[in-house]
Amino acid sequence: MKPAAFAYAKARSLDHAVELLGQHDDDAKLLAGGQSLMASLNMRLSNPSILIDINGIAGLNVIAARNDQVEIGALVRHAQAERSPDIARHAPLIALAMPHIAHPAIRNRGTIGGSLAYADPAAELPACLVALDGEADIAGPQGKRSVKAADFFKGMFETALGPQEILAGIRVPAATGQTRVGFSELARRHGDYAIVGLAASARATGKRLSDVRLVYFGVGTAPTRARNAETAIAADAIDDAVAALAQDIDPPGDLQASGEVKLHLAGVLLRRIAKQLAEPRP
Amino acid sequence: MSGQIHDITLTVNGQEISETVAARVTIADFLRDNLGLTGTRLGCEHGVCGTCTVRIDGVITRGCLVLAVQCAGTRVETIEGVSDTGEIADLQDAFRRRNALQCGFCTPGMLLTAQELLTRAKDSGNVPSREAIREHLSGNYCRCTGYHAIVDAVEAVAQARAGEK
Amino acid sequence: MKIVEDFPPILTALDRPNSYIGRSVPRPNLARLTQGRGQYVSDTVLPRMVHVAYARSPYAHARIGKIETALAKKSPGVVAVVTGAELSKVITPWVGVLTHLKGIKSAPQHALPLDRACWQGEAVCAVVAKTRAQAEDAVGLVDIHYEELPAVTDMETALDAQTPVIHPELGDNLTFARSHEAGDVNKGFADADEIVETTFVFGRHTGVTNEPRAIIADWNPGEQRLTVYHGTQAPHMSQNLFAKHLGLAEQQVRVITKDVGGSFGIKVHIYADEMAVVALSKMLNRPVKFVADRIESFVTDIHARDHRVKARIGVKKDGTITAWEIDDLTGIGPYSVYPRTSGIEANQVVNLSAASYTCRNYRAKCRVVFLNKNVMCQYRAVGHPIAVAVTEGLVDLAAAKIGMDPVEIRRRNLIPDDAHPSSAPSGIKFERLSHHATLDQLTKMMKYDSLRAEQERLRKQGIYRGIGFTSFVEITNPSAAFYGVGGARISSQDGATVKLDAQGNISVHTSVTEQGQGAESVMAQVAASAFGVPIERVRVIMGDTDNTPYGGGTWASRGTGIGGEATWQAGKALRGNVLAIAASILQAKPEALDIRNGIVVDKATGNERIGLDEVARIAYFRPDTLPPGFQAEMIATRHYVPREFGFAFTNGAQASYLEVDTDTGFVKLLKHWCVEDCGTIINPQLVDEQVRGGVVQGIGGALFEQCLYDERGQMLNGNMADYLVPMAAELPDIEVAHQVSPTAESELGAKGAGEAGTAGAPGAVMNAINDALRPLGAKPLTDMPFTPDKILRALGRV
Ligand SMILES: Cc1cc2nc3c(=O)[nH]c(=O)nc-3n(C[C@H](O)[C@H](O)[C@H](O)COP(=O)(O)OP(=O)(O)OC[C@H]3O[C@@H](n4cnc5c(N)ncnc54)[C@H](O)[C@@H]3O)c2cc1C
Numbered sequence A: 001m002k003p004a005a006f007a008y009a010k011a012r013s014l015d016h017a018v019e020l021l022g023q024h025d026d027d028a029k030l031l032a033g034g035q036s037l038m039a040s041l042n043m044r045l046s047n048p049s050i051l052i053d054i055n056g057i058a059g060l061n062v063i064a065a066r067n068d069q070v071e072i073g074a075l076v077r078h079a080q081a082e083r084s085p086d087i088a089r090h091a092p093l094i095a096l097a098m099p100h101i102a103h104p105a106i107r108n109r110g111t112i113g114g115s116l117a118y119a120d121p122a123a124e125l126p127a128c129l130v131a132l133d134g135e136a137d138i139a140g141p142q143g144k145r146s147v148k149a150a151d152f153f154k155g156m157f158e159t160a161l162g163p164q165e166i167l168a169g170i171r172v173p174a175a176t177g178q179t180r181v182g183f184s185e186l187a188r189r190h191g192d193y194a195i196v197g198l199a200a201s202a203r204a205t206g207k208r209l210s211d212v213r214l215v216y217f218g219v220g221t222a223p224t225r226a227r228n229a230e231t232a233i234a235a236d237a238i239d240d241a242v243a244a245l246a247q248d249i250d251p252p253g254d255l256q257a258s259g260e261v262k263l264h265l266a267g268v269l270l271r272r273i274a275k276q277l278a279e280p281r282p
Numbered sequence B: 001m002s003g004q005i006h007d008i009t010l011t012v013n014g015q016e017i018s019e020t021v022a023a024r025v026t027i028a029d030f031l032r033d034n035l036g037l038t039g040t041r042l043g044c045e046h047g048v049c050g051t052c053t054v055r056i057d058g059v060i061t062r063g064c065l066v067l068a069v070q071c072a073g074t075r076v077e078t079i080e081g082v083s084d085t086g087e088i089a090d091l092q093d094a095f096r097r098r099n100a101l102q103c104g105f106c107t108p109g110m111l112l113t114a115q116e117l118l119t120r121a122k123d124s125g126n127v128p129s130r131e132a133i134r135e136h137l138s139g140n141y142c143r144c145t146g147y148h149a150i151v152d153a154v155e156a157v158a159q160a161r162a163g164e165k
Numbered sequence C: 001m002k003i004v005e006d007f008p009p010i011l012t013a014l015d016r017p018n019s020y021i022g023r024s025v026p027r028p029n030l031a032r033l034t035q036g037r038g039q040y041v042s043d044t045v046l047p048r049m050v051h052v053a054y055a056r057s058p059y060a061h062a063r064i065g066k067i068e069t070a071l072a073k074k075s076p077g078v079v080a081v082v083t084g085a086e087l088s089k090v091i092t093p094w095v096g097v098l099t100h101l102k103g104i105k106s107a108p109q110h111a112l113p114l115d116r117a118c119w120q121g122e123a124v125c126a127v128v129a130k131t132r133a134q135a136e137d138a139v140g141l142v143d144i145h146y147e148e149l150p151a152v153t154d155m156e157t158a159l160d161a162q163t164p165v166i167h168p169e170l171g172d173n174l175t176f177a178r179s180h181e182a183g184d185v186n187k188g189f190a191d192a193d194e195i196v197e198t199t200f201v202f203g204r205h206t207g208v209t210n211e212p213r214a215i216i217a218d219w220n221p222g223e224q225r226l227t228v229y230h231g232t233q234a235p236h237m238s239q240n241l242f243a244k245h246l247g248l249a250e251q252q253v254r255v256i257t258k259d260v261g262g263s264f265g266i267k268v269h270i271y272a273d274e275m276a277v278v279a280l281s282k283m284l285n286r287p288v289k290f291v292a293d294r295i296e297s298f299v300t301d302i303h304a305r306d307h308r309v310k311a312r313i314g315v316k317k318d319g320t321i322t323a324w325e326i327d328d329l330t331g332i333g334p335y336s337v338y339p340r341t342s343g344i345e346a347n348q349v350v351n352l353s354a355a356s357y358t359c360r361n362y363r364a365k366c367r368v369v370f371l372n373k374n375v376m377c378q379y380r381a382v383g384h385p386i387a388v389a390v391t392e393g394l395v396d397l398a399a400a401k402i403g404m405d406p407v408e409i410r411r412r413n414l415i416p417d418d419a420h421p422s423s424a425p426s427g428i429k430f431e432r433l434s435h436h437a438t439l440d441q442l443t444k445m446m447k448y449d450s451l452r453a454e455q456e457r458l459r460k461q462g463i464y465r466g467i468g469f470t471s472f473v474e475i476t477n478p479s480a481a482f483y484g485v486g487g488a489r490i491s492s493q494d495g496a497t498v499k500l501d502a503q504g505n506i507s508v509h510t511s512v513t514e515q516g517q518g519a520e521s522v523m524a525q526v527a528a529s530a531f532g533v534p535i536e537r538v539r540v541i542m543g544d545t546d547n548t549p550y551g552g553g554t555w556a557s558r559g560t561g562i563g564g565e566a567t568w569q570a571g572k573a574l575r576g577n578v579l580a581i582a583a584s585i586l587q588a589k590p591e592a593l594d595i596r597n598g599i600v601v602d603k604a605t606g607n608e609r610i611g612l613d614e615v616a617r618i619a620y621f622r623p624d625t626l627p628p629g630f631q632a633e634m635i636a637t638r639h640y641v642p643r644e645f646g647f648a649f650t651n652g653a654q655a656s657y658l659e660v661d662t663d664t665g666f667v668k669l670l671k672h673w674c675v676e677d678c679g680t681i682i683n684p685q686l687v688d689e690q691v692r693g694g695v696v697q698g699i700g701g702a703l704f705e706q707c708l709y710d711e712r713g714q715m716l717n718g719n720m721a722d723y724l725v726p727m728a729a730e731l732p733d734i735e736v737a738h739q740v741s742p743t744a745e746s747e748l749g750a751k752g753a754g755e756a757g758t759a760g761a762p763g764a765v766m767n768a769i770n771d772a773l774r775p776l777g778a779k780p781l782t783d784m785p786f787t788p789d790k791i792l793r794a795l796g797r798v
């Protein structure tokens, strides 16, 4: 199982990467951590003519907390994020999600940008980005632009990124004293993609929750908000919230579980998350 | 530098190597085929089994998911390298005495993965629990042992290195 | 837990000074393997070696039309593109049947098919190139015209009149069927107070050896000889079959097996794509290498366990089991696998079900049918996990029905330990078993009573834990009754040659092969003990048909019991030879001498007389100083095969403790125990690790592993991300202990231990899950693997 032949170029900068993408139309692929891309190349599931390696681009591996936001560069490795005090403090939802992503050796190499750009519907980070109402910063031939998380994930392995665009990083609002987050997923084995998972955030005023965002993964083609359930959770009506899931999500079955079971599990996760949201984080 | 063939220079097990490689060659294939370092093994070639584990610039990585060209300018270490330096001699000895390997195919990957946990544990002054060891090894497939003996061996070394005996 | 230190002999049944029998001596080959310096076939490189990759059928069943190879032949690096028709001029087809499985039938299978592909993944056209990558590039350029045919994919309907017949010349899709009846089954059920009936389903799964199948064939036209580097369990079997189908004498074929990255039965069969490799080498006059990649492995390594068993048990209120009935249906692939056949697993289910119990009213039948899916054949513990789960599942269901503790019902029905020799209702014979002693030891080891108390306490908090048991027998040390009597040239005997070298060290040449189980260590321990040297002075040579005696190799838990005994006898014989030399040097009586710790001593006093180095020096370099007419013999060979019993049955008991999350259907394994009885234990640590590894393979089948197919015969999860193998984080610690009932057939008294873990684990996990869920009124789960989906359904949560 060896990949088909391709050319390789190392981008020196974002502009250079954009330029290289421009030279090769649809046939080029960006190579970040390679933890998804290389597996599919080895299996000859995709066949690009050239890989543009963005790993050498300076400045994309930075985590910074400023202006009430946490900025995470696209080339920040999972392991780096997992151990970042800034993320633990200011983006606790991401910190909660990290250990569930794959295994140590993969987290050492895989990137935040790669996970988001790849947009696996069962992946943790896209759901976290939507739950945090974060933004994606994109570089392209027309310069830079930003896209709200909700508009970034378009479908199964599909994002708002154009053929010549690169995800440069993300920004999420920094957690405040009122921020509550919750994360839970059900995977058969540690590090597997989840059967169903839920990333959540909310604002707490005393015992009241507002701005509840419940984002499921593994239940459709992209991270899916459960809006009716959000309303019910804000009203502290957990049973109603669970019942509302039937309108909010309609998970298709896959090799791991039927749609019916996924819907049931989504309800179980919701009860667990509701408890997490009710507790202030230590 | 853009093309299907590239000249690369890298350090492998402390030795500088210059070779010409096709872009599509993974570092695992490069080590095995170009350098004859066959201790880096291929169990799946799609990132799941962990038999291809090598250290690149000090961190463990799937050798089947990184290209050789990407390793230009890096420091690559394989099981042969860490054996020769003696870095994991205690761990290897524990595996041997505890029979923590049967066919041995997973062993190089297991050892390198365990070593990362042990090093980090030592740095933070912790002895990892059996559960933490299992979790850290969760991406390394072993069909033979059922893992229990591997966990025993890693745990024993963690305790020994922490001076607990 | 701490590392087990080697300890002095405690279990030895053998009276030898400085014995290594019963000691946890570290395996001599481990330092090499921990340094990544093993040598597996996938690592091996030969001059002028080329690589083969295959164009494989995307259809489960298709007529093969034109194969256009011109483009592929022009692809860079390509050496040859070869079709089935071309290859059939070099290698003959085979049929996987054995005469002792009455009525078994199959169709001729070619190295590459001539006109029809019969499962998705079957190799159809070979591409040979300088590198594997180049071969794969060219595979993409081979254009094969297929006409898709209807695929037979459901075992339940495979025998229906309207279902197409895969091989029309065979008349139907039935491979093999057997019925067996013992005792008075109707009366047994009539006498029962309760009858429990259910259907057990086992998921088709596969071995996923960490090193995939690998072979290099090197035909040397100058020598007229084929050397094959083969990751196999049975080099002599491979030698025979390569020779036979290439039209060579066995002498012209050498099979070399160095390190093998796991086998478990996967590497004991003849694979069409490996036969193609030996044929290609003969055709191209150069070494050809094939290493299956993981995707190929999933659709070509044998699958196993795809069985559906309808089963019934009758029981009295006092717990006496009165009758059993089982009906096994299994769907194999389109061919019965060569040369062991795909009928054995079902046959074993008939042989082994109900085998541990006294109730002899037993009716069993099995049917094996062809399907257009990947082939099925023998995988670790062949038939045992099925027979044990069915039997033990029935016993637990019966106990629940009459409100009896699962341990108690076993105590009342297991064959008593003093009732041997005995037999099972299927007729298989037991020399000596220890069901009750193992079960007692198991319940003590796991603190059964306090575990039950804990279970009860936690239930009140809504935490559902379960305890599940299995008692079982395991077939080991097979005699010719397994394959030989059916006409297969699969040797049931093993040989060992022990040689004294010129420095007084010894080498053991054995026909048993090392697959990681520790055979090398076992042979070294046995030879060192029998001959009388420190283990460092023993070198073991295996896996080379040119340099080892003829023998069976490694399968069916036979290496230690059969090959070990041959080594024991050869070691003793060489001791006799060497003492004869020493006696003639010392002018003593050989009977008055012994070899201890590498030195010839006076038997009575232990006084040192002469070193082995000195004996060897004189024997090899100064034979002129020996008495006239005395010829020193520095080699001894012995062969061994059990004759009295067809198999040395072992027994054991396992228990699983687990927790079911009743909201999610997830199972968390908390602990697993196994007590087994493999007779004399040569190396306790090796036996323990065989058991542990085996248990985890059994757990894999119970909870995770299944080859999923759609109705068109497409495998849906043929990669390691979607096919779930057990990984470290989900597994429990496993405690192992032993009873020791040596077989009287051999001097060593060792039986096998390689499959006990796999045999008993799935049933134990199943029973534990059902034990956990019983208070919730869940319908008993009998359909493996037990996924969250199935558990939630049983609980009525969805
Ligand atoms: C065994 C295994 C288990 C895994 N389990 C999980 C899991 O549980 N959860 C999970 O989320 N992931 C899992 N992963 C995937 C892992 O997290 C990947 O690292 C991640 O999905 C992709 O990140 P990467 O940096 O490796 O991207 P790459 O593989 O390099 O790229 C992935 C795709 O994104 C594109 N891309 C990458 N970076 C950018 C960018 N900056 N801008 C635009 N496009 C870009 C690439 O062109 C490519 O198409 C697993 C992987 C393996 C091998």
Ligand code: FES
Residues within 6 Å of the ligand: B041, B042, B043, B044, B045, B046, B047, B048, B049, B050, B051, B052, B053, B062, B063, B064, B065
């Ligand atoms: S070979 Fe790289 S993870 Fe399996």
Ligand code: FES
Residues within 6 Å of the ligand: B100, B101, B102, B103, B104, B105, B106, B107, B141, B142, B143, B144, B145, C210, C261, C262, C516
């Ligand atoms: S020892 Fe064989 S795979 Fe781990």
